[in-house]
Amino acid sequence: MNVMLYAYLFLACAIVAEVLGTAFLVKSQGFTQLIPSVLVILCYSISFYLLSQVTKTLNIGVVYAIWSGVGIVFTAMIGYYAFKQILDTPALIGIGFIIAGVLIMNLFSKTLGH
Structure with missing residues (x-):
């Protein structure tokens, strides 16, 4: 498989782990609930490990922008559907x-790889 494809696959998994970790962060109630708190730490650890692997192939600025940007969108969606948090x-x-x-970075930037 292509190295860039692996990088994007790992990035997608890092985003999923980060979004799940953030959802469990709400459920942890300020780290007072054991299982959700452990899941927050586990999900964020997986996410950061995968990000560290992705940065071996892709530019850190682009990786972080994609990870945080897509994570924000998915987290907002989970907030809406799972926690009834409405955005104005x-x-x-x-x-x-x-x-x-x-989208602009991915479609037009030439700085994706090192």
Whole structure:
């Protein structure tokens, strides 16, 4: 398999782990609930490990922008569907800008790899 494909696969897994960790962060109730707290630490550890592997292939700035940007979008979706947290119009516009930024970097930037 192509090295870049592996990098993006690891990045996708890092995003999923980070989003799950953030969801468990809400459930941990300020780290007062043992199982969700352990899951937060586990998910974030997996996410950061995978990010460290991705940065061997892809530019750290681009990796972090994609990881955080996509993570924000997915976390907002989980907040809406799982925790009934509603975003107002300016928040949705801001998320739209984040999505646009990630797309612009991936479609037009020549700085993806080292």
